[in-house]
Amino acid sequence: MTGNQIDQSKLRVFRKLPLPVEERICRDYNAMLNGDDVIFEPGELAAQAEGFDALLVTATERFDANVIAQLPESVKIMATYSVGYDHIDVAAATQRGIVVTNTPDVLTDATADIALLLLLGAARGAHWGEAMIRGNAWGRWAPTHPLGLEVTGKRLGILGMGRIGQAVARRARAFGMEIHYHNRSRLDPALECGAVFHPTVHTLLQVSDFFSINCASTAETRGLLNDETIAHLPDGAIVVNTARGDIVDDDALIAALENGKVAAAGLDVFSNEPNIDPRYRDLENTFLLPHLGSATIETRTAMGMRALDNLDAYFRGETPDDVVRT
Numbered sequence: 001m002t003g004n005q006i007d008q009s010k011l012r013v014f015r016k017l018p019l020p021v022e023e024r025i026c027r028d029y030n031a032m033l034n035g036d037d038v039i040f041e042p043g044e045l046a047a048q049a050e051g052f053d054a055l056l057v058t059a060t061e062r063f064d065a066n067v068i069a070q071l072p073e074s075v076k077i078m079a080t081y082s083v084g085y086d087h088i089d090v091a092a093a094t095q096r097g098i099v100v101t102n103t104p105d106v107l108t109d110a111t112a113d114i115a116l117l118l119l120l121g122a123a124r125g126a127h128w129g130e131a132m133i134r135g136n137a138w139g140r141w142a143p144t145h146p147l148g149l150e151v152t153g154k155r156l157g158i159l160g161m162g163r164i165g166q167a168v169a170r171r172a173r174a175f176g177m178e179i180h181y182h183n184r185s186r187l188d189p190a191l192e193c194g195a196v197f198h199p200t201v202h203t204l205l206q207v208s209d210f211f212s213i214n215c216a217s218t219a220e221t222r223g224l225l226n227d228e229t230i231a232h233l234p235d236g237a238i239v240v241n242t243a244r245g246d247i248v249d250d251d252a253l254i255a256a257l258e259n260g261k262v263a264a265a266g267l268d269v270f271s272n273e274p275n276i277d278p279r280y281r282d283l284e285n286t287f288l289l290p291h292l293g294s295a296t297i298e299t300r301t302a303m304g305m306r307a308l309d310n311l312d313a314y315f316r317g318e319t320p321d322d323v324v325r326t
């Protein structure tokens, strides 16, 4: 990419990105990087955008309507380095004429892998097994302890059967699981591969020995897993979340983990990251990861390249592939 228009475009990059991505940014843009990887508070974002045409942001920057209203006139496009865009008020941005793009597709497999890691880790007690070895507390092999739960032959309920949900289903089938799902609309039967569609979340919950959250965080899904919905799960179900923390009501899930209604949870995402509800750490039946869904060298690089493809297209006068629409 050497077009003059792109060379001249001023790009503010809000987080430190993988080296090949930053090399491409420096080659193609008049850019300001964030070499020290400073995290900006919402109140600092507009000032940081001053004088820039484009912003390359991540899920750690919250661009609510108030921040969008304060952005300088110069800003024409925000490319988020994430598939999720719940941290951006897209309606407010669109109203101001600011284009928003995201990075779908490239993180599907890495995120689905983490969902299976959580599912297996929660079911088989990976964290306490490992802690036993690290703590030098491994006694003799015993027929009765410690025991996890089998995944083969169990029913996996997937909430949100988009790209990531479908990739989770493909993997879980290989483990002999029976797939059920709820989605805003039913998939084309050719894509279902035998998965059973549930028109309501409630009937999905009722058959979910394992319940995997793979939907976006929206006004409809925030707090969806709560006291009332958890009651529909089979006793001893296992919950997996690789989507967004705010889809889960923490008080409700923690109570269910404490009383055994939910046998275990595998969680990669949390409300108020990284300051998660500390009770999760104290529970023996949680398997916890720090938002690693897309965290492979290959995927994090591909996400950056995808964000740059979108910016390049915009500055060439084209419509980027991944424009987020309200």
Ligand code: DGY
Pocket (backbone or CB within 6 Å): 059, 081, 082, 083, 084, 085, 107, 293, 294
């Ligand atoms: C995403 O892409 O949405 C990941 O959760 C990283 O923010």
